[in-house]
Amino acid sequence: MLHADPERVSAWRRLRAMVADATPTERDALLHEQATWIRRSVVSMIDSARQGHIGGDFSVTDILATLYFAVLDIDPGRPEWPERDRYIQSKGHAAASLYSTLARCGFFPPEELDTFMAPLSPLNGHPNRNEIPGVETNTGPLGHGLPVAVGTAIGAKLAGRRSRTFVALGDGEMQEGSNWEALMAGAHHHLDNLTAIIDRNRLQQGARTEDTNALDPLDEKLAAFNWEVRVVDGHDYAQLLNAFGPSTTGRPVAVVANTIKGHGVSFIEDRVEWHHKVPDADQVRAALEELV
Amino acid sequence: MTAVDEASVAPPVETFDNRVPFAEELIEQARRDPRVVAVCNDSVGSSNLVAFREEFPDRLINVGIAEQDLVGVGAGLANAGFVPFVCGAAPFLTGRSLEQVKVDVAYSQLPVTLCGMSPGMAYGELGPTHHSVEDFSWLRALPGLDIVVPADREQTRQAVRNAVEMPRPAFIRVGRFKVPDLPKGTPRLERGRIQTIRKGSDVTLIGLGSTLPRALAAADRLAADGVSARVLNAAYLAPLDVATIEAAARETRAIVTAEEANVSGGVGAAVSAVISGLESSARVPIEILGLHEFAPTGSTGFLLERYGLTEESIAEAAKAALTRG
Numbered sequence: 015m016l017h018a019d020p021e022r023v024s025a026w027r028r029l030r031a032m033v034a035d036a037t038p039t040e041r042d043a044l045l046h047e048q049a050t051w052i053r054r055s056v057v058s059m060i061d062s063a064r065q066g067h068i069g070g071d072f073s074v075t076d077i078l079a080t081l082y083f084a085v086l087d088i089d090p091g092r093p094e095w096p097e098r099d100r101y102i103q104s105k106g107h108a109a110a111s112l113y114s115t116l117a118r119c120g121f122f123p124p125e126e127l128d129t130f131m132a133p134l135s136p137l138n139g140h141p142n143r144n145e146i147p148g149v150e151t152n153t154g155p156l157g158h159g160l161p162v163a164v165g166t167a168i169g170a171k172l173a174g175r176r177s178r179t180f181v182a183l184g185d186g187e188m189q190e191g192s193n194w195e196a197l198m199a200g201a202h203h204h205l206d207n208l209t210a211i212i213d214r215n216r217l218q219q220g221a222r223t224e225d226t227n228a229l230d231p232l233d234e235k236l237a238a239f240n241w242e243v244r245v246v247d248g249h250d251y252a253q254l255l256n257a258f259g260p261s262t263t264g265r266p267v268a269v270v271a272n273t274i275k276g277h278g279v280s281f282i283e284d285r286v287e288w289h290h291k292v293p294d295a296d297q298v299r300a301a302l303e304e305l306v
Numbered sequence: 307m308t309a310v311d312e313a314s315v316a317p318p319v320e321t322f323d324n325r326v327p328f329a330e331e332l333i334e335q336a337r338r339d340p341r342v343v344a345v346c347n348d349s350v351g352s353s354n355l356v357a358f359r360e361e362f363p364d365r366l367i368n369v370g371i372a373e374q375d376l377v378g379v380g381a382g383l384a385n386a387g388f389v390p391f392v393c394g395a396a397p398f399l400t401g402r403s404l405e406q407v408k409v410d411v412a413y414s415q416l417p418v419t420l421c422g423m424s425p426g427m428a429y430g431e432l433g434p435t436h437h438s439v440e441d442f443s444w445l446r447a448l449p450g451l452d453i454v455v456p457a458d459r460e461q462t463r464q465a466v467r468n469a470v471e472m473p474r475p476a477f478i479r480v481g482r483f484k485v486p487d488l489p490k491g492t493p494r495l496e497r498g499r500i501q502t503i504r505k506g507s508d509v510t511l512i513g514l515g516s517t518l519p520r521a522l523a524a525a526d527r528l529a530a531d532g533v534s535a536r537v538l539n540a541a542y543l544a545p546l547d548v549a550t551i552e553a554a555a556r557e558t559r560a561i562v563t564a565e566e567a568n569v570s571g572g573v574g575a576a577v578s579a580v581i582s583g584l585e586s587s588a589r590v591p592i593e594i595l596g597l598h599e600f601a602p603t604g605s606t607g608f609l610l611e612r613y614g615l616t617e618e619s620i621a622e623a624a625k626a627a628l629t630r631g
Binding site for chain 2: 096173
């Protein structure tokens with residue numbers, strides 16, 4: 015099990031305070047800085063492991079940066095704090111972006127990121143809560159995060175806690191039936207403390223979602239399941255922040271975050287082959303040049 | 307029938323549905339401990355949770371007919387600090403949600419107690435879709451998940467109490483097929499221990515759940531024929547009590563296992579794996595009784611007989627194993 019990095023935790027606290035006090039422009043710059051650090055880290059991790067899921071890592075990065083540096087009520091120094099907000103990354107294959115985010119917050123020392131997928135590393139290709147502080151539940155097979163999130167949200171209500179639950183899902187993952195079981199349960203139990211974020215990059219492993227098993231009109235489907243639906247640009251911090259605000263209807267909130275798979279690096283963006291392609295040395299250099 | 311024959315017929319043994327003490331104990335525990343919650347899949351009646359719901363309406367979470375969500379919600383409640391008892395008919399709780407049991411409970415090590423109601427062939431004539439005879443094979447493959455098979459009312463209560471006192475990932479088989487209580491003086495259920503219910507030196511009979519009283523009755527039959535049978539209760543199928551199995555192999559000349567389950571990965575397979583690693587003098591013959599097929603139509607009693615899970619068949623299997631020894 016990894017342990018917190020006190021220096022990074024302090025830096026994260028200072029950053030959270032700065033973000034909270036910043037003007038919108040300054041805030042966006044601060045969040046962009048974090049997202050850029052995460053994306054650069056992802057490139058290095060995947061370069062060194064020679065495997066990973068760079069496209070999905072990059073599409074969810076701005077969501078992660080917004081949550082961890084502006085929204086979640088957490089304490090990276092006390093990952094088991096019962097009152098904490100929960101973030102569950104159902105799209106477990108985007109592990110490199112989650113690990114980079116957690117390290118940036120101080121849940122564990124950033125040097126550990128160098129061990130990504132190395133033999134016996136705590137940083138498996140999919141997240142394991144028993145090795146990594148800040149991981150709430152193990153994910154990897156798709157369609158697991160939302161049911162667990164429904165459980166943590168019911169638990170918070172039963173315990174009379176104000177803590178909220180956020181769960182990020184890939185859009186292709188919405189083809190899993192378990193998610194629709196959980197969507198029904200979330201609405202039935204009036205889980206206004208639950209926010210499901212769908213990373214709508216419109217690509218899945220082998221093709222476009224709409225050419226595989228079409229999801230549209232996704233917003234209408236979610237609304238028909240009695241969720242409060244917010245459709246936003248998933249790379250716009252102001253829109254994401256707004257979307258992550260509390261429910262206004264007493265219903266659970268579904269944020270359809272329109273994203274670009276591979277966002278941030280021109281030759282990776284919106285290309286199906288970059289689901290889990292590994293950049294060569296020239297591509298690593300080119301990617302890092304763009305990520306500033 | 308002559309007067310002598312009538313006198314020799316033992317009075318009928320009273321038998322019980324273990325879902326009743328399960329529900330009573332769960333309510334007891336919920337009164338004592340606010341962390342105890344129940345989660346079910348529309349199975350309020352079949353899981354015997356009606357009284358629980360009346361007393362704790364907020365603490366019974368019914369997710370509807372949605373077993374993947376059922377187990378995931380249980381894992382989330384455990385993450386939130388609760389002690390969830392996730393209840394559903396055993397075939398669906400294990401089969402439909404197997405990946406959730408693997409990832410959300412066992413691999414995540416979230417302290418969820420999975421309560422497999424009406425396991426084995428309790429649903430008799432409803433057929434293989436409703437039988438839970440694969441659960442031992444499936445769940446034994448998951449590291450870090452306890453498999454508990456209480457044999458009577460008191461053990462069912464103990465299994466519930468253990469789950470509250472020491473919350474951890476576990477599966478409990480909660481029997482619906484009526485069984486008698488174990489003899490007085492049966493030791494308390496201990497995690498990871500196979501219980502010795504009866505001492506013996508010639509052959510070892512290993513039962514669990516519904517087959518245990520049948521193994522005990524078989525031991526009586528064998529005693530009448532001069533064969534001393536040890537009877538073990540594999541109440542914890544996982545973690546497996548290797549030492550007690552090894553001792554049985556060294557101290558008796560044959561072993562019979564009897565399980566209301568498919569034999570591919572159950573108690574017989576577990577015992578065989580242990581014994582195959584022992585010195586040759588301890589590698590005793592084993593007779594493994596259980597299912598090898600999808601069962602045909604029939605009552606639970608009929609099917610138990612078909613698969614040799616009766617006192618007569620267990621006694622015969624013991625003699626056959628001793629002959630091979």
